[in-house]
Amino acid sequence: MSGISRRRFLAASLAGCAATTLAAPKKALASGIFTGYPESMGVLVDLTRCIGCRSCEAACNAEQNLPDPLLPFDDKSVFDQTFHGGTQKRRTDENAYTVVNRYNPEGGEPVYVKKQCNHCAEPACLSSCFVNAYTKTPEGAVIFNKKVCVGCRTCMVACPFSIPAYSYSSAFDPLIKKCIFCHETRLKNGKPPACVDICPQEALTFGKRKDLLKIGNQRIQTHQGRYLDHIYGENELGGTSWMYLSPVPFEQVGFDPNPGNEPIISHVKDFLSTVPMVLAIWPALFVGFQLLAKKQAGHGDHDHDSEKQHDEEGAEQ
Amino acid sequence: MKQLLNHGIEPVDSHVNRKTDKAWSLKDKLFLGLTPGQYLGQALRNPFNWILGLILAVGLPLIAYRYLNGLGAVTHSSNDYPWGLFLGFGLFVMVPLSASGFMLGTSVEIFGRHDFAPIERLALLNGLLGYFFAVVYLLADLGQPWRLPYPMFVSFGPAAVLFLVAWHVATYLSVQVAEVSVAFFEWIGWLGGKRFIRRIAVGLTVAGIILSTLHQGALGALFNYAPGKVHPLWYSAPFQWIHFFVSAIPAGLCMVIAVSTIIMKTMAWRCDKNYLDNLDRCTLGLAKGASMALITYLAIKFIGVAHDNEWGYLATGWGAWFLLEIAVGVVLPIVLFAYAVRHQVVKVARWGAFITVFGIALNRLNTAIISFNWQLYQEIPHVFEVIITVTIFAIYIIVYRFLLYRLPILYSWKSQTEESYAAETVPQSSSSARNTPSPAGAMYRKFD
Numbered sequence: 001m002s003g004i005s006r007r008r009f010l011a012a013s014l015a016g017c018a019a020t021t022l023a024a025p026k027k028a029l030a031s032g033i034f035t036g037y038p039e040s041m042g043v044l045v046d047l048t049r050c051i052g053c054r055s056c057e058a059a060c061n062a063e064q065n066l067p068d069p070l071l072p073f074d075d076k077s078v079f080d081q082t083f084h085g086g087t088q089k090r091r092t093d094e095n096a097y098t099v100v101n102r103y104n105p106e107g108g109e110p111v112y113v114k115k116q117c118n119h120c121a122e123p124a125c126l127s128s129c130f131v132n133a134y135t136k137t138p139e140g141a142v143i144f145n146k147k148v149c150v151g152c153r154t155c156m157v158a159c160p161f162s163i164p165a166y167s168y169s170s171a172f173d174p175l176i177k178k179c180i181f182c183h184e185t186r187l188k189n190g191k192p193p194a195c196v197d198i199c200p201q202e203a204l205t206f207g208k209r210k211d212l213l214k215i216g217n218q219r220i221q222t223h224q225g226r227y228l229d230h231i232y233g234e235n236e237l238g239g240t241s242w243m244y245l246s247p248v249p250f251e252q253v254g255f256d257p258n259p260g261n262e263p264i265i266s267h268v269k270d271f272l273s274t275v276p277m278v279l280a281i282w283p284a285l286f287v288g289f290q291l292l293a294k295k296q297a298g299h300g301d302h303d304h305d306s307e308k309q310h311d312e313e314g315a316e317q
Numbered sequence: 318m319k320q321l322l323n324h325g326i327e328p329v330d331s332h333v334n335r336k337t338d339k340a341w342s343l344k345d346k347l348f349l350g351l352t353p354g355q356y357l358g359q360a361l362r363n364p365f366n367w368i369l370g371l372i373l374a375v376g377l378p379l380i381a382y383r384y385l386n387g388l389g390a391v392t393h394s395s396n397d398y399p400w401g402l403f404l405g406f407g408l409f410v411m412v413p414l415s416a417s418g419f420m421l422g423t424s425v426e427i428f429g430r431h432d433f434a435p436i437e438r439l440a441l442l443n444g445l446l447g448y449f450f451a452v453v454y455l456l457a458d459l460g461q462p463w464r465l466p467y468p469m470f471v472s473f474g475p476a477a478v479l480f481l482v483a484w485h486v487a488t489y490l491s492v493q494v495a496e497v498s499v500a501f502f503e504w505i506g507w508l509g510g511k512r513f514i515r516r517i518a519v520g521l522t523v524a525g526i527i528l529s530t531l532h533q534g535a536l537g538a539l540f541n542y543a544p545g546k547v548h549p550l551w552y553s554a555p556f557q558w559i560h561f562f563v564s565a566i567p568a569g570l571c572m573v574i575a576v577s578t579i580i581m582k583t584m585a586w587r588c589d590k591n592y593l594d595n596l597d598r599c600t601l602g603l604a605k606g607a608s609m610a611l612i613t614y615l616a617i618k619f620i621g622v623a624h625d626n627e628w629g630y631l632a633t634g635w636g637a638w639f640l641l642e643i644a645v646g647v648v649l650p651i652v653l654f655a656y657a658v659r660h661q662v663v664k665v666a667r668w669g670a671f672i673t674v675f676g677i678a679l680n681r682l683n684t685a686i687i688s689f690n691w692q693l694y695q696e697i698p699h700v701f702e703v704i705i706t707v708t709i710f711a712i713y714i715i716v717y718r719f720l721l722y723r724l725p726i727l728y729s730w731k732s733q734t735e736e737s738y739a740a741e742t743v744p745q746s747s748s749s750a751r752n753t754p755s756p757a758g759a760m761y762r763k764f765d
Binding site: 293 | 384385386387388389390392394395396397399400423426427428429458459460461462464465467468471472473474476477478479480481482483519522523526527530531534535537538539541542543544545546554555557558693694
């Protein structure tokens with residue numbers, strides 16, 4: 001009996017160890033909070049300067065070879081478009097990596113808000129991707145490797161800004177579509193993205209993220225009363241490369257006012273850190289239970305035990 | 318089938334036709350010992366087959382249409398609602414309902430509760446098929462299903478929860494194939510394979526517990542990626558995975574009760590005496606286990622509400638919906654199970670099981686679809702999406718029934734070699750059960 005148990009125990013332990021070895025990198029990769037590359041670039045969006053000309057949208061579509069939209073880029077009627085029973089404004093999709101929406105805050109001038117990927121320091125899309133399709137580059141862009149995307153769309157569930165879109169219309173090559181900070185064509189070479197280049201109002205300021213924070217605070221200081229004393233994206237969700245200055249509270253212009261300062265991955269770490277523990281402890285625990293139950297059965301029910309024994313002997317033959 | 322049984326036809330349950338003393342061929346086994354004409358006749362007489370046929374007639378072309386025209390053509394999955402019914406139902410509901418395999422495996426193989434052995438194989442098969450069809454649903458949902466093996470072989474994202482789900486579901490699927498293969502080996506008559514699996518049974522079962530704990534939990538942890546999107550009442554940062562894991566336990570147990578009830582009503586001819594005689598007792602045992610798990614689940618659900626101080630939400634419309642889900646899906650079954658166990662009324666336990674299955678399914682749909690994006694708008698699935706979901710479920714039922722009709726899941730295989738072996742060795746053996754390595758078989762003899 002002991003021989004059998006030992007072998008069984010060893011087999012189970014071996015399986016457990018193999019599983020633990022497999023799982024070990026999870027913990028290693030999951031630990032520690034990444035606050036961003038020091039020389040990361042970024043863009044500061046000044047909502048007080050944007051006039052809603054949508055030239056950034058046009059420049060983006062040209063740069064990224066996206067098709068022209070149904071309504072031309074100078075058609076202002078898109079600001080009146082709403083979707084899903086009037087609850088939603090325009091959002092990014094497979095043919096538009098950036099959109100500008102108009103908000104009418106209480107008793108004030110309309111505010112135009114440009115939306116695109118905010119290029120988080122520790123992106124939710126990246127950490128939720130099970131084929132590692134996303135990369136945060138040292139320049140600050142979050143880019144996407146279309147060659148490995150399986151199309152599970154977890155990144156879309158994970159993105160707190162609801163940015164990644166999917167080309168649902170494609171049957172054979174559907175992919176995640178999102179702003180990549182013009183990484184391949186511009187950012188890599190130190191050039192600002194197309195939308196920043198074209199902006200006639202200098203509403204978009206391109207620079208090193210740490211310098212942009214200084215510029216932002218300077219503007220808040222110099223123009224007292226013009227801005228809310230807050231740079232959205234400095235700390236939100238672990239910090240983003242694209243940051244916003246606003247004249248009104250952010251919830252009035254379509255932002256989540258309290259997304260928290262933790263990156264999304266920190267909500268998942270509790271679970272991820274239990275994984276190696278379960279893998280390491282369960283084998284011994286449950287094989288132990290089995291041995292205990294067997295012993296007990298031997299005490300009270302001899303017939304049963306001998307039956308088991310024979311069973312195993314039978315299996316040997 | 319009933320008519321044929323009345324005419325004295327016995328379904329295949331051994332290698333040898335007892336009437337002619339000739340070995341059944343594989344074809345005979347596949348046709349349950351009937352002639353093809355008889356088999357077709359009984360299939361056509363069954364009105365349920367016509368319903369299944371109708372579903373397939375509509376659904377199969379739609380599935381083809383989905384692969385030719387993309388997800389956009391058949392679903393309302395959108396950029397805001399990336400996951401629709403295929404995952405909301407197919408993955409998040411099917412997987413907890415398949416926790417039966419590891420629950421019964423653990424009870425029988427680890428805790429030595431061989432009194433549950435008559436129903437163990439059904440629980441294992443239920444687990445295997447549930448997982449298998451969760452993967453089928455996944456294949457319907459993935460944008461590029463042909464890349465399904467990528468997380469295994471091509472590109473690794475080991476820090477992602479879905480990576481863990483993918484690996485664990487794949488590994489667990491193989492574990493379950495091995496566990497169920499015992500029945501298959503008996504059926505084709507390869508005893509070596511069966512003995513080998515019996516030898517590693519404990520290892521397989523422990524692997525099953527580990528993998529189940531982690532991926533049942535991981536399905537919950539997937540929603541930890543969307544703290545702002547899932548309604549706070551269905552979201553709990555520290556406990557989400559425990560909520561999913563714990564609720565999978567009653568879900569799996571109750572699914573076995575539910576399936577065994579349907580079997581009892583529709584294919585009692587395939588069950589042997591051992592199974593039928595033990596069913597009521599096993600059902601009450603499972604109900605007892607399920608009610609303990611449900612009470613635990615109820616407690617930790619409210620601990621979740623208390624931990625994040627979400628009491629205020631209970632007074633809202635979402636709160637009413639949450640309380641309804643808890644009242645119908647958790648509290649009502651607890652009451653029914655308590656009554657059933659106290660007064661030994663199996664029928665009430667069966668009702669409780671069906672309601673629990675419904676309640677857990679509702680919980681998963683609430684988390685994945687209904688309360689998802691609660692601050693945006695409500696997504697209504699596309700009618701084609703519903704039809705495809707129903708079609709895959711119909712295929713699941715067909716495969717399930719196909720296997721139950723044939724493999725020794727509900728009955729014990731009467732093996733001639735073992736019988737003759739037993740005849741030779743019984744005189745020296747202290748126990749007559751010596752020759753039947755499977756616990757189900759052992760129980761059969763013991764209970765006789």
